[in-house]
Amino acid sequence: MTHILAIDQGTTSSRAILFDASLKVISSAQEEFRQHFPASGWVEHDPADLWATAAATARAAIERAGIGAASIAAIGITNQRETTLLWDRATGRALHNAIVWQDRRTADMCERLKAEGHEAMISARTGLLLDPYFSGTKLAWLLDNVEGARSRAEAGELAFGTVDSWLIWNLTGGKVHATDATNAARTLLYNIAENRWDEDICKLLDIPMQLLPEVRDCAADYGMTRADLFGHEIPILGVAGDQQAATVGQACFQPGMMKSTYGTGCFALLNTGPDMVPSKNRLLTTIAYRLNGQTTYALEGSIFIAGAVVQWLRDGLKIIRTASETQPLAQKADPLQDVVMVPAFTGLGAPYWRPDCRGAIFGLTRNSGPAEFARAALESVGYQTRDLLEAMRADWGSAGGAVLRVDGGMAASDWSMQFLSDILGAPVDRPKVTETTAQGAAYLAGLQAGLCPPPDQISGQWALDRRFEPKMDDSLRQAKYARWKKAVAATMEAA
Ligand SMILES: Nc1ncnc2c1ncn2[C@@H]1O[C@H](COP(=O)(O)OP(=O)(O)O)[C@@H](O)[C@H]1O
Numbered sequence: 001m002t003h004i005l006a007i008d009q010g011t012t013s014s015r016a017i018l019f020d021a022s023l024k025v026i027s028s029a030q031e032e033f034r035q036h037f038p039a040s041g042w043v044e045h046d047p048a049d050l051w052a053t054a055a056a057t058a059r060a061a062i063e064r065a066g067i068g069a070a071s072i073a074a075i076g077i078t079n080q081r082e083t084t085l086l087w088d089r090a091t092g093r094a095l096h097n098a099i100v101w102q103d104r105r106t107a108d109m110c111e112r113l114k115a116e117g118h119e120a121m122i123s124a125r126t127g128l129l130l131d132p133y134f135s136g137t138k139l140a141w142l143l144d145n146v147e148g149a150r151s152r153a154e155a156g157e158l159a160f161g162t163v164d165s166w167l168i169w170n171l172t173g174g175k176v177h178a179t180d181a182t183n184a185a186r187t188l189l190y191n192i193a194e195n196r197w198d199e200d201i202c203k204l205l206d207i208p209m210q211l212l213p214e215v216r217d218c219a220a221d222y223g224m225t226r227a228d229l230f231g232h233e234i235p236i237l238g239v240a241g242d243q244q245a246a247t248v249g250q251a252c253f254q255p256g257m258m259k260s261t262y263g264t265g266c267f268a269l270l271n272t273g274p275d276m277v278p279s280k281n282r283l284l285t286t287i288a289y290r291l292n293g294q295t296t297y298a299l300e301g302s303i304f305i306a307g308a309v310v311q312w313l314r315d316g317l318k319i320i321r322t323a324s325e326t327q328p329l330a331q332k333a334d335p336l337q338d339v340v341m342v343p344a345f346t347g348l349g350a351p352y353w354r355p356d357c358r359g360a361i362f363g364l365t366r367n368s369g370p371a372e373f374a375r376a377a378l379e380s381v382g383y384q385t386r387d388l389l390e391a392m393r394a395d396w397g398s399a400g401g402a403v404l405r406v407d408g409g410m411a412a413s414d415w416s417m418q419f420l421s422d423i424l425g426a427p428v429d430r431p432k433v434t435e436t437t438a439q440g441a442a443y444l445a446g447l448q449a450g451l452c453p454p455p456d457q458i459s460g461q462w463a464l465d466r467r468f469e470p471k472m473d474d475s476l477r478q479a480k481y482a483r484w485k486k487a488v489a490a491t492m493e494a495a
C-alpha cells in the first residue's frame, strides 16, 4: 500500500488528489458545484452536491492513476471550514442546505450577543470573535428555523457537523460522527485551551450537546470507508480544515513561520507553537494542528475577498476573460492614477470585522479604465495582507512572518506576488508544489499510516519555486499604504 488519497472539499469545487508516499502528485480530479444565494448575504450549498462531488472526484482520481483502491493506504480529508450542516442520524439526510462560511444571516444574532456582553468570554475560550463567519450561530439559526429541529436535536436524533464530519459520515456509511481539532476550533463552540466542547457557550446559544461530533487529532483513526464506494475499504487517517492543512503542506512547523493562501478569500496563519496567543488586534487565535494530543496554535487573519475580486472583474464587470489577464492589464495601468479599491463585497474580515461594509472605489478619473481597475483589484489583496501582518507583528513581535509562504490560485500571479512583497517590505516565497492544502491532508494521513516521517523530518522537503524580494522605494510604500488606510476608513464610515 503505497498511495495516499487527499479529498479537498472547497467553497467552489471538490478536488481529489492521489499522492505517492513521497507526496508526489500522481493524479487528480476536480468538480465545481452550484452556489445558492437565496437572499442578500446568504450563501448555501446542497449537502448532496458536496458529498457527490467529493465521492466522484475521489473515484476519478483513483481511476486516472490506474491503480486499485487496495494500494491506497489512507485517505486524508481537508475542507472549507465553518460551513454548517445538520442531518438525521437514522436516514443520513440533511435537514437543510449547508450554511456556508460566507453567509451573513446571523449578523443580528451576533450583534445581540455582543450587546449582552458575551464576546469577551467567547473570545477567551474559542479564540474567535462574535461574527456570523463561524458555525455556532449558523447552527443556532438552523435549530430555530427548521421545523421540529430543536426537539429532534434534544432527543438525540440529529447530528451537526462541518463538511469534514459530513464526508466522514458518508464515507463510513454513518458509522463515524467525528471531526478534528482544527475544524472544531472554527465552530465557536469549542474551548481551544481545554480541548473540549464548551458547555456554557452551548447553553448560551441553546445548542443541545448531543448534536456534536467527537473531536480527534489531525492524524488519527476516523474509520473505514464503505467497501462499495471504491471497491475496497480504505482507512481515513487524516483530517484538517483547509487553511490548517495548507499550513502543514507549507511545512510551517516552527513558531514564527507563516503562510498565506490566496483562493476565493485569503487566510494567513502564523504558527505560535504550544502557546495560545490571545490577539489584541482583532485576529483569531486558532488551532494549527493537533498531533498525539499536543496542540500547536496559530494566529489567523481571515480576508473574505482575494481571488474573488478577480472573478468579479471577469464575471461581473466582464473586463477580462481569464484571471491571468489581470497581470498584463495591471502592468499597463497609468502610474499617475491612484485608483484604490476596497473589495468589501461581503463586509470586511480581519482585522476590521465589519459585516455591514460594502465595497468602494476611490480616485476615479475620466481616464480610469480596465487597466486601473485590474491594478487596484490586485493591489487590494496586497494591502489587506499588510493589514494582517501589521496585526500579527503587534500581537507576536516583529519576528512573526519574517518570510511569507504563499499558495492558492492567485499565488500564480507574479505581478500580485511582487506587489505583495513590495507593500509588505518582506520576502514572499512561492513553493514548487502549489497543491499545498491537499498535500497537507495527505501528509497527515500518511503520518498516521506510518508512510510519512514526523514533522521535523519532512520540513526539508519543502522546495522553493521563486522568492519575491521587495523592490519598492520605502517612501512610496508608506504613501500607498497610508492611502489604503484612508480608503478603508472612508468605506467603514460610509457603511
Ligand atoms: N493568474 C491569476 N491571477 C490572479 N488571480 C488568479 C489567477 N489564477 C487564479 N486566480 C484566482 O484564484 C482563485 C482560485 O484559486 P483556488 O485556490 O482554486 O481557490 P478556491 O479553493 O477558494 O476555490 C480565483 O478566485 C481566481 O480568480
Ligand SMILES: O=P(O)(O)OC[C@H](O)CO
Binding pocket: 009, 010, 011, 012, 079, 080, 081, 082, 101, 241, 242, 243, 263, 264, 265
Ligand atoms: O474553500 P476555500 O479555499 O475558499 O477556504 C475557505 C475557508 O476555509 C473558510 O474559512
